[in-house]
Amino acid sequence: MNTAEKIMKKKATIKAEMDKTLPKAQSDALWWEATAKLEGFLARYSSLPKGVHVHTDSRILPSAAIYLSLKDVIGREKAYRVIEDAAVRTCAGIEKILQNMMKLPGMQSLFVKVWDPLTKKVFGAGNGFQNTFYPKKKGEYRMDVTACPYCRTFTELGCPELTRIFCENDERIYGHLPGLIFERSGTLGKGAERCDFCIRKL
16 A cells, blocks of 8 residues: 555545545545545655645645546536535534533643644644744734645645635634634635634633
8 A cells, every 4th residue: 555545545534525426436436546646746745844744745635636636527616515524524523522621620721822832833834834923821822824835735736725624624623612712814725814813711
C-alpha cells in the first residue's frame, strides 16, 4: 500500500458520502482515480516544509483530489456537497467530545489557555501560516491568520472554493461549546483579508 492509499484509507467518511451520491461501482472507480490524483499531488508538493505537510497530506491534498475527480463527473455543486457533508459529520463527532469535556470543572479556562501554544505549534509560521498574535487576556484568546496553506494550495490546485469548508469547520466545532463564545467576522476563504479567531469564556 503506497502513501496515497494509506491516506485515502483514513477518508472513509468522504467515501461514505460518495456512496450515497453515486452507484457503488462508479464511486469505487472515482475513488481509485482520486487516489492516483493524490499520488501526483503528494509528489508535486513533496518539498514543502515538514510542518506544512501536517495540513497538506492529511487534509488539503486528499480533499482536492477527491473533489476534482468528482467534479468532472457530477458537477461542482454535488462534488462540493460530498466534501462538505463529510466535514459536517466529522466535526459533529469532535464537537460532541469537546462538549462533554467542557462539563468538567475548570475545563473552559484550560481550553482557552491551551490555544496559545497549540496555534503557534500547529497553525504558526512553521506550518505555512502567517499570523497576528494578540496580547494575552484572562479568559480570552485572539489570533488572526493573514496567509494560509489551505487557501494557497486549494487555489493552486484550481479549487479555491474548498477553503470555505475548512474555514467553517472552526465554527462547527467551536461555535456551540458550553461556557465559551467563538467569534469570527471573516475568513480568507470567504474573501476577507484575514481569518480572525477569538474564543473566550462567558
